[in-house]
Amino acid sequence: MKDKILKLLLEAKGEFISGEYISEKLGISRSAVWKHIKSIKEEGYEIESVTKKGYRLNQYPDLFVSEVIKSKLNTNIIGKKILCFETIGSTNDHAKKIAKESEEGTIILSEEQTKGRGRMGKVWHSIKGDGIWLSIILKPDIPPYHAPIITQIAGLSVVIALNELGVKSSIKWPNDILINNKKICGILTEMSIEIDRIDHIVVGIGMNVKTLDFPNDIENMATSILKEGYSLNRLDILSRILEKFEEFYTDYVSNNDIEKIANMCKTYSAIIGKDIYVIKGDKRRKARGIDINKNGNLIVEYEDGSSEELVSGEVSI
Ligand code: BT5
Incomplete structure (x- = not known):
């Protein structure tokens, strides 16, 4: 019931709505309305x-609540269904787990992850309330x-x-986003294949927004939006990312223009024209x-002048 009242308040877009309207619309008493408002x-x-x-x-907290996200979001597919968890x-x-029966564009968010993962089972620290821990379910018809x-x-x-929110960052191919050479965001794409077609893809995005103290193992290589001196709302960042994702994803799915995406990634690359290390197992070259x-x-x-085309893998700066 609380969510339904919140939805009505959000739909009113900053205008007043009467207790009577809420009580009639939801079939509850005026005092029940008042009690729910108090708890909201x-x-x-x-x-x-x-x-x-x-x-x-007048104002809402920076929490992930699907009705609040929906009221901000300007997309058709991505985020049409939103699932939010505390933990x-x-x-x-x-x-x-839910991909098969979910529609394309369903997103899952959590305030905290207790078993956040990076690639190859590496740990992804996901501190409560500090970041955007997000997964998007996709069902593209691509090889x-x-x-x-x-x-x-x-x-x-x-x-x-x-x-667009005033924060400069760059891409460390293939899946890290950096600010001042420190990792602010990591991406984990996983897919399920049936014979030779994709059944679904899950793209996971983890971004540190408000973290000031990182766990020891990453304190020298990780950063957050706040640590870099920007005070941004998680909801604003999330809705902007989802809108951009929908724009590039739908364009890619309809035109199959990988080169266009690759060229844009090149523009924002942290490593083109730079000295790097290619990491293979425990070797760094x-x-x-x-x-x-x-x-x-x-x-x-x-x-030694030789070159290599890397399809996936790890590089460091
Ligand atoms: C990644 O892996 O960077 C992918 C991270 C994806 C996280 C999202 S959160 C939502 C969704 N659900 C999940 O369970 N995962 C996804 P990789 O390139 O393998 O990098 C992992 C390495 O990043 C770790 O070994 C640490 O060194 C470092 N790391 C761990 N937590 C970090 C954090 N919060 N910020 C910056 N670096 C971190």
């Missing part, structure tokens, strides 16, 4: 109540070997969304980032 206020929502006018939502193991794991481009679409969406080619693969040149 206790969650941090600023609701003004004025005699004869009713209630007005969860991993949003990617949950997305994979499985094109799936890595989804990671690049996600990276591009994050970088351009941040750029010095190289230079040369190009992101028309297939979205990274071309590197080693010190």
Whole structure:
């Protein structure tokens, strides 16, 4: 019932709605309305109540609540269905579990992840309330070997969304977003294939927004939006990322233009023209980032003049 009242207040877009209207619309008593409003206020929502006018939502807390996100979001597919959790193991794991019966564009968010994952089972620290821990379920009709481009679409969406909010960042191919050479965001794309077609893809995006103290193992290589000196609302960042993602994803699915995405990623690359290391197992080899080619693969040149096209993998700065 609380969610339904919140929805009505959000739909009123800053105008007053009367207690009578709410009570009639939802079939509850005026005093029940008042009790629910009181408990919504206790969650941090600023609701003004004025005699004869009713209630007005003035401000909401920076929490992930699907009705609030929907009221901000300007998309058709991505985020049409939104699932929000207080805590969860991993949003990617949950997305994979429900993917078959979910519609394309369903998103899963959690305030905290207790088993957040990076690639190859690496730990992804997901502190409560500090970040955007997000998974998007996709069902594109593309060959499985094109799936890595989804990671690049996600990276591009994050970088351009941040750029539009006044924050400069860059992409460390294939799946990291950096600010001042520190990791602010990581992307984990996983897919399920049936014979030679994709059944679904889950793209996981983890972004540190408000973290000031990181766990020891990442304190020197991680950063957050706040730590970099920007005070942005998680909801604003999230809705911008989802809008950008929808724009690039729908364009890609209808035109199949991988080169266009690759070229944009190149523009925002943290490693093209720079000295880097290519990491394979426990070996690090010095190289230079040369190009992101028309297939979205990274071309590197080693010190001995030989070059290599990397389809996936790990590089460090
Ligand atoms: C990634 O893996 O960067 C992908 C991270 C994806 C996280 C999202 S959150 C929502 C969804 N649900 C999940 O369970 N996962 C996704 P990789 O490139 O393998 O990097 C992992 C490495 O990043 C770790 O080994 C640490 O060194 C570092 N790391 C861990 N937590 C971090 C954090 N919060 N911020 C910055 N770096 C971190």
